[in-house]
Amino acid sequence: MQKTRSSAGHVHLAIRAAALSVSLAVTGSAVSAQTYSFGSVSVTGNQRIEDSTILSYTGISRGETVTAAELNDAAQAIRETGLFSAVEVVPQGGTLVIRVVENPTVNIVAFEGNDRISDEQLAAVVQSTPRDVYSTAQAERDTAAITEAYASQGRIGAVVRPTIIRRDNNRVDLVFEIAEGGITEVERISFVGNQTFSDRRLRGVLETKQAGLLRLLVQRDTFSAERLQFDRQVLTDFYNSRGYPDFLITDVDVSLTRERDAYLITFFVQEGQQFRVGNVTASSQVAGADAQEFLAAARLRTGMVYSPSRIENDIARLETLALRKGLNFVRVDPQITRDDRGLILNVNYALVPGERIFVERIDIEGNTTTLDRVIRRQFNTVEGDPFNPREIRESAERIRALGFFASTDVNAREGSSPDQVVIDVDVTEQPTGSLSFGANYNSDNGVSLVASFSEDNFLGRGQGLSFDISVGADTRNVGVSFSEPAFLGRDLRFGLNANYRTTDNASALYDTETGRFSPSLAFPVSQNGRLSVFYAYEYTDITGVAGERTDPPKDRASIVIFEEAEQGGVSTNSLGYSYSYDTRRAGLDPNTGVILRFGQEFGVGDNQFVRTSASAAVETRVFNDDVILRGTVEGGALKYNEGSSRVTDRYFLGSRIFRGFEPNGVGPRDADTGDALGGNYYAVARVEAEFPLGLPEEYGITGGVFLDHGSVWDVGETYGADVLYNDYTPRTVAGVSIFWDTPIGPLRFNFSEPVDVQEQDETNEFDITISTSF
Known part of the structure; x- marks a missing residue:
């Protein structure tokens, strides 16, 4: 009997709760049996939202028989809209009464206490906006988003508190009160388990850096x-590309210091053994595909250090060969077998039939400025082509390499049928232009004021446009350039460059004026090779020649300069080409890169000449990648068939080509006046090494040694002047360097010591240049 009374009591309470409010869950078989039918509905408390809209949320129609549980579900459905702070659904005889209290409308969204992140940046993070219905849940999500934005800047101690200020007409101001706190930086990055590569080398691979002296800029x-x-x-890719296929990161420990003001990050790694390539073979299951013919197109060779990137490049070559032979839907499957005893990996390129899947369409979203065609032309695949996942991945990389987008996602999904796929491209744009004013310094020209404008995505067309002007004590320069990377819709780059330069030579008794206008076309001729053809119009003049011919040598310019200046302004027209071969584009060898360049310019008209230039450069890493070795050989030759060269045409070796000399400090010069005259030929060889100095790498400071050897010679027509060093007279300079990778650019400080120079040469024991890899 007691158990029966208890059950009856629970049922009575449940029915009573359903009659007054459905805010409590209703359970029990007796309540489920209770039904209601309504001939009318009364909605109260609503101001902005129509009665019919609220009724539609319940899913109940007039005259419909419903249970108490269904009334409870109806109230919950109204609450889940987020439009109301309170909801009651009460049956009263034949009328269903719905009482609501509407959430207020957001009047403004404001931020207080923020300094490191602007209001505009925070507004882009939060989802609450003016004129929306205020939602406590959304305000909490916005609070979490703001907190995460500060955490991404290292301010994990930031505190965000949402508050509301009530206004008339059921409106509220939503204010996020922010206490930003200090930055929690990465104090130390260390590794456990690495034996082949040092901590310093591995830290150099990572995007995350340790805090250093310039941490506010890094x-x-x-x-x-x-x-x-x-x-x-990237750490896994680093090891894999150097022959460690078993490399594994077992754990990454991220902890805070005791003071909770810095992070300590530790990577636990297992390097494994380094493997080399064993036998390289090919097999074919595709009719018309000769395995040996495809094997001949591969570049992987026995004895090479194993690298997935080498295999990926071979797959691209073989699939391209299949397309050229009219074989579609051919998939190259690299089958790798291990020989753990010999530490080799045997690779078999298996040509197998792929799935017959076609690209239905390519959908592009997120590009508000960039035209669709700029993104679409990064795809070699068009609608209707066979689907090639590797080609889609490469297209995604080309889109990222444009530098126009902060993020790029490229995914494939099933289309209108199982044999169709749709490629979705989702991008987020970022600024691509810059306007700067400042000062520039180099050892050759001193200090100059600089103003520049550049836009890499002009009018959203993917075109480049730049303008710069610099004014120094001795030089003035104005330059404009324009480029169209897909001229006529093809992989053909059109360039247009114009430059005007005047000099007031502090080291010579004459001035110069030079203008050049040059359109060009560039296109690939191989995987690593690129050819450029151009036309150039150039105007040169020699002005401000000091003194008279009859003046003493110390008071006048060289006779050579007088003779060349008397020709006045000279205009030349020329056609030329330039070929470059760069293995860094393919990335086949992670430790070594080679660049070869060769070009010629042919003067036509009254001044017929041939200007030839060539260079070869190599960079490689040794001693477990800790030391970088660089070597460069370059030279140029200027030969006139009609007319003769002038000081404005000939080669002068600045500090970027030959270190250890003042501007115009090496080469032919007038024996009487000392004027540097330049030469029609030059050749320079440079070798150097860059290595760590034991300083924390977050400082970005490394050391180096170098040796430069070369010369510039042959003035051509001397007009009877006594010219020193007119024949090939080599010089040699040795020195040490300090490399500093600063936030404003990579700087290089060179301290030089002449080894073999000439008496009249003007040496320079110290200079500052911009550091480059080659």
């Missing part, structure tokens, strides 16, 4: 979970 020494995930991948 912006990568704050902890970011997304950046750390990227670091895991």
Whole structure:
């Protein structure tokens, strides 16, 4: 009996709760049996939202028989709209009464206490906007988003508190009160388990950096979970590309210091053994595909250090060969077998039939400025082509390489049928232009004021446009350039360059004026090779020649300069070409890159000449990638068939080509006046090494040694002047360098010591240049 009374009591309470409010869950078989039918509905408390709209949320129609549980579900459905702060659904006889209290409308969204992140940036993070219905849940999500934005900048101690200020007409101001706190930086990155490569070398691979002296400018020494995930991948790629296929990151420990003001990151790794390539073979299951013919197109060779990138490049070659032979839907499957005893991996390129899947369409979203065609032309695939996943991945990389987008996602999904796929491209644009004013310094020209404008995505067409002007004590320069990377819709780059330069030579008794206008076309001729053809119009003049011919040598310019200046302004027209071969584009060898360049310019008209230039450069890493070795050989030759060269045409070796000399400090010069005259020929060889100095790598400071050897010679027509060093007279300079990778650019400080120079040469024991890899 007691158990029966208890059950009856629970049922009575449940029915009573359903009659007054459906805010409590209703259970029990007796309640489920209770039904209601309504001939009318009364909605109260609503101001902005129509009665019919609220009724539609319930899913109940007039005259419909419903249970108490269904009334409870109807009230919950109204609450889940987020439009109301209170909801009651009450049956009263034949009328269903719905009482609501509407959430207020957001009047404004404001931020207080923020300094490091602007209001505009925070507004882009939050989802609450003016004129929306206020939602407590959304305000909490916005609070979390703001907190995450500060955490991505290393401010994990930031506190965000949403508050509302009530206004008339059921409106509220939503204010996020922010206490930003200090930056929690990455104090140390260390590795456990690495034996082949040093901690310093591995830290150089990562995107995350340790905090250093210039931490306010580096912006990568704050902890970011997304950046750390990227670091895991690049560290794995680093080892895999150097023959360590078994490399594994077993754990990444991220902890805070005791003071909770800095992160300590430790990577636990297992390197495994380095493997080399064993036998390289090919097999074919595709009719018309000769395995040996495809094997001949591969570049992987026995004895090479194993690298997935080498295999990926071979796959691209073989699939391209299949398309050229009219074989569609051919998939190259690299079958790899291990020989653990010999530490080799045997590779068999298996040509197998692929799935017959076609590209239905390519959908592009997120590009508000960039035209669709700029993105679409990064695809070699068009609608209706066979679907090639590798080609789609490469297209995604080309889109990212444009530099127009902060993020790029390229995915494939099933289309209108199983044999069709749709390629979705989702991009987020970022600024692509810059306007700058400032000062520039180099050892050759001193200090100059600089103003420049550049836009890499002009009018959203993917075109480049730049303008710069510099004014120094001795030089003035104005330059304009324009480029169209897909001229006539093809892989053909059109360029247009115009430059005007005047000099007031502090080291010579004459001035110069030079203008050049040159359109060009460039296109690929091989995987690593590119050819450029151009036309050039050039105007040169020699002005301000000091003194008279009869003046003493110390008071006048060289006779050569007088003779060349008397020709007045000279205009030349020329046609030319330039070929470059760059293995860094393919990335086949992660440790070594080679660049070869060769070009010629042919003067036509009254001044017929041939200008030839060539260079070869190589860079490689040794001693487990800790030391970088560089070698460069370059030279030029200017030969006139009609007319003769002038000081404005001939070669002068600046500090970027030959270190250890003042501007115009090496080469032929007038024996009487000392004027540097330049030469029609030059040749220089440079070798150098860059190595760590034991300083924390976050400082970006490394050391180096170098040796330069070369000469510039042959003035051509001397007009009877006594010219020193007119024949090939080699010089040699040795020195040490300090490389400093600063936030404003990579700087190089050279300290030179002449080894073999001539008496009249003007040496320079110290100079500052921009550091380059080659």
